[in-house]
Amino acid sequence: MENAGYVTLTRQSGxxxxxxxxxxxxANAATTGYRQQGIVFSEYIQAVNDGDSLSMAAxxxxxxxxxxxxxxxxxxxLDLAIEGSGYFQLDTPDGPRLTRSGAFNVxxxxxxxxxxxxxxxxGGGAPIxxxxxxxDVKIASDGTISLGDRLLGQVGIVEVEPGAALERESxxxxxxxxxxxPAEDGKLLQGHLEGSNVDAISQLARMIEVQRAYELGQKLIEMDDERAKTAMQTLIK
Structure with a gap:
């Protein structure tokens, strides 16, 4: 009983x-440059005394x-969008940060x-x-910034090594x-913005699935609690 209750609570938390x-x-389906997040569940399986196994997902x-x-x-x-891979690099009080949001100004x-x-x-980590x-500056697809015949700098488009972790800070x-x-296939588009990549329809559908699963879990917890109460009352008698 206790194991089943713990597994259900862990699942509910997830x-x-x-x-x-x-x-x-x-909520961020209309936020410029927002990247959709997801959750990965891991499963832990452990043998128990009666020969069955206990599966816990988190x-x-x-x-x-x-x-x-x-x-x-x-x-x-100064509205810039990256077509393909890569990120803009920003200088923040907490150190360099990456973003796909390209709504810039001076x-x-x-x-x-x-x-x-x-x-x-x-590209070298210096302000522009x-x-x-x-x-009237022109920004080429490789990030080169020019004013007439004068070169002013180059917007850096960077990427992380394959498999490296990106931690969302905000x-x-x-x-x-x-x-x-440097991003290998990132192409800069001046006068454009990249919208959020959230698939709102699939997210709404998933929300309904998760809500139903959560409600079912709550019912199982209530049933387990009721069984425990009945067992206690039987022992007291």
Whole structure:
């Protein structure tokens, strides 16, 4: 009884984590550059005294979808989207962070910054500064920035080594301890933004499945609790 109750509670906890993740995805379905998250359940199987096995599943790993979001043309000079693999690199107070959100502007110092004020970095990890009146800059598909015949820098498009972990720090920011390298097939589009890659319909369908599974688990817990009460009453009598 105790084992069954523990397994059910563990499963319920995992379902709650998945429900929270799905709700977060749906809430960010319109967030520029947002990457859909998922939950991976791991299973632990242990033999018990009567010869049967005890299976325990827990939500232990969060995954991030690398599917391409929809690219929308905006016409804004510093709206940038990556078509293909790779991330923009930002300078934050906590160190370099990666993002696919390319809604940039220029701060008072002339640096290209994100919507949160984090400076955009070039391939070498340095900020990119634009001269006053540089609203007519052109940004090529390889990230090269030019104003007329003058080269001003190059937007860095980086990626992590295969299999390296990306840890989501906030909605559109990621951190990693892995080595960063130039993205091999990332292409920059000026005047475009990449939308969220959340598949809202599939997420809503999954939310319904998880909710039903959670409700079934609650019923099993209640039944197990009732059996325990009946057993206790029998022993007392």
């Amino acid at each position: 379902l709650m984590r998945e429900m929270e993740t799905i709700a977060h995805n749906i 939500a232990r790993i969060k995954t991030t979808s690398n599917a391409q979001g929809i690219l929308t043309q905006t016409g804004n000079t 701060d008072a110092a002339g640096d290209i910054v994100s919507a949160d004020g984090h400076r955009l970095l070039d 500064n634009l001269p006053q009146g540089g609203s 909605g559109v920011l990621f951190k990693t301890e892995a080595e960063l390298t």
